[in-house]
Amino acid sequence: MSYQFDLTLTQARDALKAKKLTAQELIKSHSEAIERLDGRLNSFITRTLDQALEKAKEADLALQRGEGGSLTGIPLGIKDLFATHNVRTTAGSNILKNFIPPYESTVTANLLKNGAIFMGKLNLDEFAMGSTNLTSAFGGVENPWKKKGSDKRLVAGGSSGGSAAAVAAGLVLGATGTDTGGSIRQPASYCGITGIKPTYGRCSRFGTIAFASSLDQAGPMARNVSDCAIMLEAMAGFDPKDSTSVDVKVPHYEAALGKSIKGLRVGVPKEYRTNGLSAEIQALWDQGISWLKDAGAEIIEISLPHTKYGLPTYYIAALAEASSNLARYDGVRFSERVPGKTLDELYENTRGTNFGNEVKRRILLGTYVLSSGYYDAYYLRAQKVRSLIKQDFLNAYEKVDVILTPTAPSGAFAWDESPTDPVQVYLNDIFTVPASLAGVPALSVPAGLSSEGIPLGLQLIGRYFDEETLISAGYVLEQAASFNHRPTLHAGVTA
Numbered sequence: 001m002s003y004q005f006d007l008t009l010t011q012a013r014d015a016l017k018a019k020k021l022t023a024q025e026l027i028k029s030h031s032e033a034i035e036r037l038d039g040r041l042n043s044f045i046t047r048t049l050d051q052a053l054e055k056a057k058e059a060d061l062a063l064q065r066g067e068g069g070s071l072t073g074i075p076l077g078i079k080d081l082f083a084t085h086n087v088r089t090t091a092g093s094n095i096l097k098n099f100i101p102p103y104e105s106t107v108t109a110n111l112l113k114n115g116a117i118f119m120g121k122l123n124l125d126e127f128a129m130g131s132t133n134l135t136s137a138f139g140g141v142e143n144p145w146k147k148k149g150s151d152k153r154l155v156a157g158g159s160s161g162g163s164a165a166a167v168a169a170g171l172v173l174g175a176t177g178t179d180t181g182g183s184i185r186q187p188a189s190y191c192g193i194t195g196i197k198p199t200y201g202r203c204s205r206f207g208t209i210a211f212a213s214s215l216d217q218a219g220p221m222a223r224n225v226s227d228c229a230i231m232l233e234a235m236a237g238f239d240p241k242d243s244t245s246v247d248v249k250v251p252h253y254e255a256a257l258g259k260s261i262k263g264l265r266v267g268v269p270k271e272y273r274t275n276g277l278s279a280e281i282q283a284l285w286d287q288g289i290s291w292l293k294d295a296g297a298e299i300i301e302i303s304l305p306h307t308k309y310g311l312p313t314y315y316i317a318a319l320a321e322a323s324s325n326l327a328r329y330d331g332v333r334f335s336e337r338v339p340g341k342t343l344d345e346l347y348e349n350t351r352g353t354n355f356g357n358e359v360k361r362r363i364l365l366g367t368y369v370l371s372s373g374y375y376d377a378y379y380l381r382a383q384k385v386r387s388l389i390k391q392d393f394l395n396a397y398e399k400v401d402v403i404l405t406p407t408a409p410s411g412a413f414a415w416d417e418s419p420t421d422p423v424q425v426y427l428n429d430i431f432t433v434p435a436s437l438a439g440v441p442a443l444s445v446p447a448g449l450s451s452e453g454i455p456l457g458l459q460l461i462g463r464y465f466d467e468e469t470l471i472s473a474g475y476v477l478e479q480a481a482s483f484n485h486r487p488t489l490h491a492g493v494t495a
Contacts (some may be wrong), residue, residue: 134158155413156187195220261297267404445474
């Protein structure tokens with residue numbers, strides 16, 4: 001049944017509806033692949049394979065009756081940041097290692113309503129804090145790709161590294177991710193798949209464990225643009241349980257595929273041509289510009305003048321919110337408790353023992369910028385700069401329809417090459433953070449391989465709630481790039 005691992009989500013959906021394939025066959029083959037490969041990749045924290053096989057039987061009955069939703073019988077993975085009813089949800093942290101939610105997140109409930117079958121909960125950086133997926137309390141995730149002539153383990157990117165690795169390796173046909181500063185787009189680029197961060201407010205945050213509430217946004221990760229379009233339509237929608245959810249109609253995203261982009265105005269921000277940008281990334285970016293130009297798009301140089309302040313602004317605003325959000329994990333109301341002789345000692349023991357170093361670092365920095373005497377100097381100033389960054393995008397969209405940039409400043413690097421200086425790790429998000437601060441939608445598509453044989457991605461950034469144009473332009477890039485490479489570790493490879 002190895003042919004099943006060559007199917008995209010779109011192809012599998014069509015094969016199921018045409019009764020050329022059963023959901024039980026599809027789920028069984030992917031379950032076997034997870035058992036065979038995930039011991040190496042460590043992309044799953046919790047597997048729900050038995051439950052998936054039972055759901056596959058129900059899916060086959062629905063398909064036989066000509067019923068079912070857009071994802072009936074499709075095996076998906078769920079980032080372990082989404083609460084799933086009666087299934088352990090850890091956020092990649094020891095402090096929630098035994099948390100079993102009595103409720104379902106809105107995003108996962110929407111996917112279930114559309115017939116999706118969950119294979120389990122996927123690994124992530126602890127509380128989504130990281131760019132490598134090496135900060136998880138459940139161990140790091142290995143990228144299924146290898147550099148030429150090397151067997152070194154590569155990072156899968158973060159924080160949605162488990163999602164990216166599982167999709168790239170063919171263990172699932174799609175996965176949920178969350179993006180706070182690039183956590184869907186950067187791992188998608190590192191693992192050679194497609195990922196969309198929708199407009200902030202497009203997907204409900206209810207039931208998604210919070211990192212930075214004004215930035216966190218759920219989105220799909222899959223093999224290609226078509227698959228992401230199908231998933232996003234199923235995931236999105238207004239939710240009265242989320243005060244930041246926006247009541248805007250969800251389009252039929254799949255209809256945007258194949259639309260002409262003749263006359264589309266594509267912005268190229270001069271500030272993204274940073275000093276030290278590798279020749280390979282620059283060449284790929286130029287190639288992307290040529291592909292869009294050949295398809296009839298108009299290329300326009302634009303300026304996003306406050307881009308250089310994006311990273312410091314993000315790491316002040318996000319960490320301040322993280323400090324506030326993670327204050328609830330105190331060992332009193334819920335979370336793993338480490339006793340102490342006094343209440344203060346209980347807090348210290350619980351948080352000191354159960355939080356990892358990166359989470360502690362971010363809580364401390366966030367608490368510092370919110371403290372008396374520093375709130376105005378750091379946090380308020382960062383919010384003002386964030387408004388300027390948002391205005392930069394609004395000004396740009398008076399001249400252009402979408403913006404094209406690289407997704408990341410490099411391809412995936414080896415575990416043992418990960419910088420020890422956290423600031424150097426934070427620089428991985430240099431091209432993704434501005435769109436997150438502005439709340440605009442952005443998409444990463446795999447566009448080529450580096451000289452070392454690892455994937456490199458291109459990013460498209462769109463107008464508010466205009467994911468359709470992103471999908472149309474992304475599809476054009478995808479067709480031009482013809483990225484059909486497989487990683488070394490893949491479910492379809494039996495050797």
